[in-house]
Amino acid sequence: MTSKLWGGRFTEAAEQWVDEFGASISFDKELVEEDLAGSIAHVTMLSKCGIITEEEAETIRGGLKTLLKKAQHGELEYEVDYEDIHLNLEKLLTDEVGPVGGKLHTARSRNDQVATDIHLYMKKQVSSFIQQINQLQTVLVSLAEEHVETILPGYTHLQRAQPVSFAHHLMAYFWMFQRDKERLTDSLKRIDLCPLGAGALAGTTFPIDRTYTAQLLGFGDIYQNSLDAVSDRDFLVEFCSNASLVMMHLSRFCEELILWSSQEFQFVEISDSFATGSSMMPQKKNPDMAELIRGKTGRVYGSLISLLTVLKGLPLAYNKDMQEDKEPLFDAVTTLRGSLSIFTGMLESLTVRKENMQKAVSSDFSNATELADYLVSKGIPFRESHEIVGKLVLNCIQKNIFLLDLPFEEYLAASPCFEQDVFEVLQAKTVVSRRNSAGGTGFEAVRAALETAKTKI
Numbered sequence: 001m002t003s004k005l006w007g008g009r010f011t012e013a014a015e016q017w018v019d020e021f022g023a024s025i026s027f028d029k030e031l032v033e034e035d036l037a038g039s040i041a042h043v044t045m046l047s048k049c050g051i052i053t054e055e056e057a058e059t060i061r062g063g064l065k066t067l068l069k070k071a072q073h074g075e076l077e078y079e080v081d082y083e084d085i086h087l088n089l090e091k092l093l094t095d096e097v098g099p100v101g102g103k104l105h106t107a108r109s110r111n112d113q114v115a116t117d118i119h120l121y122m123k124k125q126v127s128s129f130i131q132q133i134n135q136l137q138t139v140l141v142s143l144a145e146e147h148v149e150t151i152l153p154g155y156t157h158l159q160r161a162q163p164v165s166f167a168h169h170l171m172a173y174f175w176m177f178q179r180d181k182e183r184l185t186d187s188l189k190r191i192d193l194c195p196l197g198a199g200a201l202a203g204t205t206f207p208i209d210r211t212y213t214a215q216l217l218g219f220g221d222i223y224q225n226s227l228d229a230v231s232d233r234d235f236l237v238e239f240c241s242n243a244s245l246v247m248m249h250l251s252r253f254c255e256e257l258i259l260w261s262s263q264e265f266q267f268v269e270i271s272d273s274f275a276t277g278s279s280m281m282p283q284k285k286n287p288d289m290a291e292l293i294r295g296k297t298g299r300v301y302g303s304l305i306s307l308l309t310v311l312k313g314l315p316l317a318y319n320k321d322m323q324e325d326k327e328p329l330f331d332a333v334t335t336l337r338g339s340l341s342i343f344t345g346m347l348e349s350l351t352v353r354k355e356n357m358q359k360a361v362s363s364d365f366s367n368a369t370e371l372a373d374y375l376v377s378k379g380i381p382f383r384e385s386h387e388i389v390g391k392l393v394l395n396c397i398q399k400n401i402f403l404l405d406l407p408f409e410e411y412l413a414a415s416p417c418f419e420q421d422v423f424e425v426l427q428a429k430t431v432v433s434r435r436n437s438a439g440g441t442g443f444e445a446v447r448a449a450l451e452t453a454k455t456k457i
Contacts, residue, residue: 024323025078028085030330032071034120035085038113038196039093040064041216043104049207052103060104063097084323085117086110107208109200111230111318116196118325120217122239123191125333126184132340133181133246137174137457139348141450144170148446151428152267152357153366162369163361163428166352168441171449176249178456183242190235194219198229201317231317233307233325240304240329243336247297250343254290257346261287266356271349274342289346293339300335303328361428365393367403370431371422378417388414 040061047057067089070076082088087110094101144167154164194214197204203226210222223229260267270287278284306328310321361367368389375385392414396402404426411418424430436442439449 022083022320023080024084024326025080025082025088027327027330028114028117028323029078029088030326031085031114031117031121032076032089033068034117034124035089035113036064036068036071037120037217038116039089039104040068041213042108042196044216045209045213046103046106048212049209051106051206051208056100056103059097059100060093063093063101064104066096067092084110084114086113107199107204107206108196109198109230111200112195112198112226115198115230115232116194116217118233118236118329119191119193119195119219122235123188123218126188126191126239129243129246129336129340130181130184132337132344133177133184134457136340136344136347137177137181137453139344140170140174140177141453141457143167143347143350143352144174144446144450147352147354148443148450149429150352150354150357151361151432153360153364154441160364160366162441163366163432164441165432165443165446166354166357167450168446171446171453173249173253174453177246178453180242180246180249181456183245184239187235187238187242189220190238192220193229194222195229195232198223198226201227201230227317231314231322233311233322236325236329237304237307237311240300240307240332243300243332244297244304246336247293247300247339250339251294251297254287254294254343257290257350258287258294265360267353267360269351269353270346271351273349274346289342293343296335296339300332303332358428362404363402365396365403367426367428367431368393370425370434371403374422374425375415375417380415380417 043052043057043060043064046052047054052060067076076088076092078085078088079091082091090101090105093104147166147170150166151163152166152169153160154162154169194210194217196213196217197208197210214220214222223232257268257270259265261270270285270290272285274287274289275285276288278286307325310324314321371392372382372385372389375388376382380388392403392406392411395410396406404423408418408420408422411422432441433443436445438445
């Protein structure tokens with residue numbers, strides 16, 4: 001015989017190591033508050049519908065609230081023998097209030113119970129992530145406002161391309177994070193569904209009120225199909241996908257901070273609070289937190305792939321495989337939470353070396369496109385002006401100088417369209433300030449974009 005709460009039809013017990021392999025309490029105890037909240041709503045509904053008496057409901061509710069207080073103070077002890085958070089809490093409840101605690105599980109299954117727990121958990125987590133991204137965007141806007149007229153080289157193929165406003169570069173990430181925030185916000189529509197009352201897979205014969213339970217738990221609606229209610233994990237895949245995109249954006253930004261803080265760039269300095277040293281080389285200051293975020297991105301990608309792989313061949317409805325949804329989910333939540341916090345702090349304390357950025361754009365050919373556009377404005381077709389400027393750049397490379405160093409006579413030799421104002425046109429500040437097309441890097445365009453961005457926070 002077995003002492004399991006579900007053991008009535010079993011004639012022998014599993015060995016301890018088998019129980020340990022199948023148990024999930026080591027990680028699904030994370031859902032203790034959600035599980036208790038679901039149970040409080042469920043027992044309230046059972047009483048309302050006359051399935052149990054109000055006196056029984058009050059006793060069970062009192063026991064559940066006592067367990068909740070103990071959980072919040074870390075005073076609950078769980079046992080592997082009771083497998084998961086649901087059976088552990090049912091056992092603890094029965095110990096607290098007696099046999100009447102066994103009535104709590106009327107008209108529900110662990111299948112709809114765990115699904116409800118995860119929906120409640122994800123509502124809380126996603127709402128929190130939206131706020132974290134909002135805070136990161138606030139820091140980005142604040143930093144950008146300080147550096148509208150700070151100029152650095154813009155790159156394509158990691159080669160100098162055109163000079164841009166540092167604020168413009170920062171705000172590219174603002175809009176990436178805005179899309180992340182919008183995706184998370186949109187996902188709440190699919191998270192905000194209540195599975196409770198779907199039973200194991202087919203509903204129940206008891207006269208329950210699923211809509212009432214959903215309202216008690218703060219859900220916007222119920223699942224319309226009991227099979228779908230207990231087997232749906234799309235919303236977790238969607239979260240891990242959204243989290244992967246956030247991490248990818250953080251990782252790209254970290255890569256740039258790592259490059260910019262190197263001796264070769266010296267565009268920024270990361271605060272000592274977010275850097276470490278070397279155990280061997282005394283001079284080192286390593287951007288370890290940025291590197292860790294870049295590295296931890298793979299963990300979140302792994303969570304997404306794990307969930308997709310678990311789900312890809314499952315028939316309806318619930319299968320034990322679905323127990324494997326929680327560890328990758330919890331890991332993704334923990335990783336994303338820490339990465340956003342660290343990155344926001346790192347950005348807020350960043351030192352910008354704008355004089356080094358200015359030196360960089362004064363010692364390259366990132367103003368060459370402006371020179372080609374200058375000739376176009378004089379009536380020369382772009383392809384012809386492109387070739388003229390290309391030859392001027394080659395001339396400079398051969399002489400180890402830059403376009404601003406080239407004597408005016410050589411400009412005239414390349415094209416009679418050049419005038420003395422060419423040297424003003426080639427100044428980095430002029431190059432950047434003139435690009436005021438919508439979404440461009442011109443100072444006026446950047447300031448307008450910042451005002452638009454503030455409406456999104």
